[in-house]
Amino acid sequence: MENTSTLERTLRLIALTLVVVFFMFPIFWIFLMSFQTNETILAIPPSIVFTPTLSNYAALITGKLTTAAGSLDIAFMRNLGNSIFLSVTSVALALVLGVPAAYAFARHKFKGSEDIAFTLLSFRFAPPLLVLLPLTQYFQWLGLSDTYFGLIWVYQLICLPLILWIVRGYFEDISADVEYAYRIAGHTWFATFRKIALPLAGPGIAAAGLLAFIFAWNNFVFALVLASADKQPVTVGALAFVTSSGIQYGQIASAIVLSVAPTLALALYAQRYLVEGLSLGAVKG
Amino acid sequence: MTTLQLKNITKRYKTNTVLDGLSLDVADGETLVLFGPSGAGKTVLLRLVAGVIDPDEGQILIGGEDVADIDAEHRGIGMAFQNFALFPHMSAFDNIASPLTATRSTKDAIAAGVQKVAKLLKIDHVLTHHPKALSNGQKQRTALARALVGSPPLLLLDDPLRNVDAKLRFEMRLELPRLLATQGATVVYVTQDYKEAMALGDRIAVMSQGRIRQIGTPADIYNTPADIEIARLFGDPTINLLDVTPRGGADGVYVELSNVKVSLPGMPASVVGQICVLGLRPESITFTEAGAAGAIPVTVEAETPLNEKTVTLVLTVRNREILVSRPAGTPGPTSGPAHIAVNGKAAFLFDKASGALIRSTATSLSHNGEAA
Amino acid sequence: MSETALLIKGVDKFYGPIDHGVHAVKSLNMDIRKGEIIALLGSSGCGKTSTLRMIAGFEPVSRGTISLKGREVQTFAPVKRNVAMAFEGYSLYPPLTVRENIAFALKASKLSQSVVDQKVSDIAKLLEIEDIMGRYPSSISGGQQQRASLGRALIRDADLHLLDEPMGQLEPQLRAVLRGRIKHFIKERGLTAILVTHDQTEANALADRIAVMEGGVLQQFDTPQMIKERPANLFTGTFVGEPPMNVFSAGVSGADDTVSFGLNEGVKLDYKASDFSQAVRAELMKRSKVVIGIRPYAVRRGEGGVGARVAVNQWLGDQTHIATDFAGGTMVLVEHDRTNLAIGENVAIRLDPSSLHVFDGDSGKAISHGQELA
Incomplete structure (x- = not known):
């Protein structure tokens, strides 16, 4: 076994490289595309050698898109801002509501607690299109249509169940004795929640928050139907690049790069935090 | 110091009755051991007293005061847990200090309090470590220190030595009484180890299935166990149990083992003819010469040394197994045929049907000073 | 002196590359005679489990030889070594009843059904599992599973019986009598057994000779009596014996x-x-x-x-x-x-x-x- 370890390591390296290339290549290609004009992108055969241009990024940032058919106003930066605002606010709200709820579900088996928890999860079962029509009706009656508030509310359908169920699991993993010990030491239940349960479930809460953020960021349907142009996130905003004079691949690519960047940065940051949290962990230790 | 009284405590989880109308009095400054197999309800009982769960019925009085409306954080109890229950994200210092920070003591007072108890438990050199960096023994000492640091009048210790190795457990068994003496607290101590129970308890409450089966001093329980089950729980090796039907003669009650008469002095004549179980502690049986009075022929099956004892498994002519125990280093047969003698004075007689103790003569066993 | 059942000569175990990895067992030499009960005793990480796994064939030997009945087996697959084993985690087959689990060990022996039945019922009586023979492993307690697992190992007619922490989970009330019965069973049939344990009480009760290990090194290999009376060093002296020295x-x-x-x-x-x-x-x-x-x-x-x-x-x-x-x-x-x-x-x-x-x-x-x- 020991003498094969070099060979084994080499094989493992090759396998890993293949997997990485397979998954990373599309992202890499999009990244390249974002620095090309539509002409070079559509050239056959495609080439990695090209003169990079920042015109796509410039168009996105200035909001002026010049095509063969003329110039067009696009609100990409506003869309990006909307995405950030909607996702951050939704996740924050979902955490504020969901984490205490998860704690309650984990620690107190009250009558019907399982039913309520399941009902909340079931919101994730229904395809969004199913609820969309009645939802649109209600929102118009309530005057929530085309408001940030309304969108954030709807986004709770995505974020809240996710956070509730993931965080609940983490709370359940904390030995009840650890919390009892803190109570018996003379601290209130709220202090116990703050000083013991929250820090110990921290990695789980971070993971749930991150997932919820990604789901919220990637949402398309709710925003498409319930929001008008000035409140749309990037997922919907990218539609603007499908113009009457053709599809603007270069701008789409740079839009993707810009819109992926925040989630990617967040994921990388949170990953470090998660690993730290988990290795400090031994929640059951 | 304080007193603890439990009155008719019942606790159910769904249809499962964990504690069944249990009553218990713990005196001021007493160490009471709750002893019993897992699932007997010992831990639930401690949690009820601590106030982290509530009883379905019954009353808990601490220092004579009903604590039904007092939350866990205001009961002023110290508790150590079987799994230590240390806060993994806090240093040993912060773990131990947690009962002091709750009372808003000054920083200096907290540091002094932690230092004092840490020194007592010999962990003052690891106070900055997080639980992950502590050895099992240090974790266990940290958990004890946390329970003791606030000098609580009532201490609940839930099998604190369960998760440490045999050596540490022995060490702590000798150290705990000294430690508890410095505290002067009233202690409820839970364990599944009968040696711990006998070594640490002023009194032992034997629990099973949510009830207290017997309560008394270690000597009471060892010498007059209320029934067969309790007799089996105390003693290593386990007590020998043989089905017998006592007979009566001019010289009192006797039983026959392999056609050899073993007289049971002091046993009431009413047991004659009744189907009984004879209980013989392994240390009350000795090897003897073939011709000696009351010598019972046996075959030695195996010799298995047990710490400072030598335990021998022998087979009677009727293939009944008997364990014989003697101090290590004393002579005895290791194989083949041999003879044993039974000390009838140290025998127990239980009713076969109910398992209840009919009579024990064991109080007159040769324990210096403990003769009844 | 009876014949050698197991000979371990100059055995080293490295996890990772030889001479550079973790040195778990250090130049181990042991000579175990037929009919002996040996205890490998030590705390966790002392190398006893690595040694057991090398003897069973679950772990390759980094250096040295292991011979069973005079035949070098260190390169053999476990099944070729004719070794019976009781695992610490029991490893009972979940879809089989306790009876089937125990009888399974005799599948390869081509014994007649009536002989198998007799052997199974003897072992069930020995281990006091007669009343749970029809039950499945998931529905019996840890102590009962351990007894079933012991039964599955002891019933086999192997050249060597390896018992990994065989009695740790046994009900305390049964322990003394089962120790006696198992020791008698092994001795009566002239089986050779190695038990691995961290519990010196267990080792003393059952073993003819105890191999005390620490840090991958065999500290002392002698009878319980000699280890008690003539410990080779401070480690053995304080590790064996309760209360400790x-x-x-x-x-x-x-x-x-x-x-x-x-x-x-x-x-x-x-x-x-x-x-x-x-x-x-x-x-x-x-x-x-x-x-x-x-x-x-x-x-x-x-x-x-x-x-x-x-x-x-x-x-x-x-x-x-x-x-x-x-x-x-x-x-x-x-x-x-x-x-x-x-x-x-x-x-x-x-x-x-x-x-x-x-x-x-x-x-x-x-x-x-x-x-x-x-």
């Missing part, structure tokens, strides 16, 4: 006709020179620091002893454990009768030279046991 570091001094050990707090133990052989005295005088050890049951109370103060007196039914404050430490005594000693009472304790173990202060190696050199 009392140990105190001491300075040595001596005149023509005396040998004295100076302990902490000015406690001095004086012995006649004739209490130790000439060779022991010579070894002692070479050193300034030693560790003296005495087993708790060998400590006596009585006249002419050294003063100590009773700290704890615990009666356990058939033994009394007394801890005394002595020379800045704790001296533990075991007595077999109940002792009326009040806490705080002063007692005189005697450490007979014949029960005294002396170890080197630095290396921990035994210098003397009683009068003689180690």
Whole structure:
């Protein structure tokens, strides 16, 4: 076994490289595309050698898109801002509501607690299109249509169940004795929640928050139907690049790069935090 | 110091009755051991007293005061847990200090309090470590220190030595009484180890299935166990149990083992003819010469040394197994045929049907000073 | 001397590259005779489990040879070694009943059904699992699973039986009698068994010889009696025996006709020179620091002893454990009768030279046991 370890390591390296290339290549290609004009992108055969241009990024940032058919106003930066605002606010709200709820579900088996928890999860079962029509009706009656508030509310359908169920699991993993010990030491239940349960479930809460953020960021349907142009996130905003004079691949690519960047940065940051949290962990230790 | 009284405590989880109308009095400054197999309800009982769960019925009085409306954080109890229950994200210092920070003591007072108890438990050199960096023994000492640091009048210790190795457990068994003496607290101590129970308890409450089966001093329980089950729980090796039907003669009650008469002095004549179980502690049986009075022929099956004892498994002519125990280093047969003698004075007689103790003569066993 | 059942010669185990990885077992040599019960004893990480796994064939040998009945087997697959094993985690087959699990071990033996049935019912009786033979592993307690797993290993007619922590989960009330029965069963059939355990009580109860391991090194391989009376070093001395050996570091001094050990707090133990052989005295005088050890049951109370103060007196039914404050430490005594000693009472304790173990202060190696050199 020991003498094969070099060979084994080499094989493992090759396998890993293949997997990485397979998954990373599309992202890499999009990244390249974002620095090309539509002409070079559509050239056959495609080439990695090209003169990079920042015109796509410039168009996105200035909001002026010049095509063969003329110039067009696009609100990409506003869309990006909307995405950030909607996702951050939704996740924050979902955490504020969901984490205490998860704690309650984990620690107190009250009558019907399982039913309520399941009902909340079931919101994730229904395809969004199913609820969309009645939802649109209600929102118009309530005057929530085309408001940030309304969108954030709807986004709770995505974020809240996710956070509730993931965080609940983490709370359940904390030995009840650890919390009892803190109570018996003379601290209130709220202090116990703050000083013991929250820090110990921290990695789980971070993971749930991150997932919820990604789901919220990637949402398309709710925003498409319930929001008008000035409140749309990037997922919907990218539609603007499908113009009457053709599809603007270069701008789409740079839009993707810009819109992926925040989630990617967040994921990388949170990953470090998660690993730290988990290795400090031994929640059951 | 304080007193603890439990009155008719019942606790159910769904249809499962964990504690069944249990009553218990713990005196001021007493160490009471709750002893019993897992699932007997010992831990639930401690949690009820601590106030982290509530009883379905019954009353808990601490220092004579009903604590039904007092939350866990205001009961002023110290508790150590079987799994230590240390806060993994806090240093040993912060773990131990947690009962002091709750009372808003000054920083200096907290540091002094932690230092004092840490020194007592010999962990003052690891106070900055997080639980992950502590050895099992240090974790266990940290958990004890946390329970003791606030000098609580009532201490609940839930099998604190369960998760440490045999050596540490022995060490702590000798150290705990000294430690508890410095505290002067009233202690409820839970364990599944009968040696711990006998070594640490002023009194032992034997629990099973949510009830207290017997309560008394270690000597009471060892010498007059209320029934067969309790007799089996105390003693290593386990007590020998043989089905017998006592007979009566001019010289009192006797039983026959392999056609050899073993007289049971002091046993009431009413047991004659009744189907009984004879209980013989392994240390009350000795090897003897073939011709000696009351010598019972046996075959030695195996010799298995047990710490400072030598335990021998022998087979009677009727293939009944008997364990014989003697101090290590004393002579005895290791194989083949041999003879044993039974000390009838140290025998127990239980009713076969109910398992209840009919009579024990064991109080007159040769324990210096403990003769009844 | 009967034939060799298992021969381990110069065995090393590295996890990772040889000579660079974790050195789990260090040049191990053992010669186990047919019909012996051997205990591999040590705390976790001492190398005992690695050794067991190499013998069974679950782990490749980094260096050295393992021979079963004179045949080198270190390159053989486990199934080719004719070794029976009881696993620490039981490893019962979940879809089979307890009876099927045990009988499964005889599948390959081509015995007639009636012989199999007889063997299974014998082993069930031995292990007191007759009433759970029809049950599935998931529906029985840990102790019962352990007994079933033991039964599956013991029923086989193998050249070697490996038992990994075989009795740790057994109900305490059954332990003493099962130890006796299993020992008798193994001896009666002339089986060769190796049990791996961290519990020195188990090792002492069952084994003919105990191999004490620590840090991948075999510390001592001898009978329980010899390990108790002549521990090779401080580690073995304190690891084997419950309650553990009392140990105190001491300075040595001596005149023509005396040998004295100076302990902490000015406690001095004086012995006649004739209490130790000439060779022991010579070894002692070479050193300034030693560790003296005495087993708790060998400590006596009585006249002419050294003063100590009773700290704890615990009666356990058939033994009394007394801890005394002595020379800045704790001296533990075991007595077999109940002792009326009040806490705080002063007692005189005697450490007979014949029960005294002396170890080197630095290396921990035994210098003397009683009068003689180690």
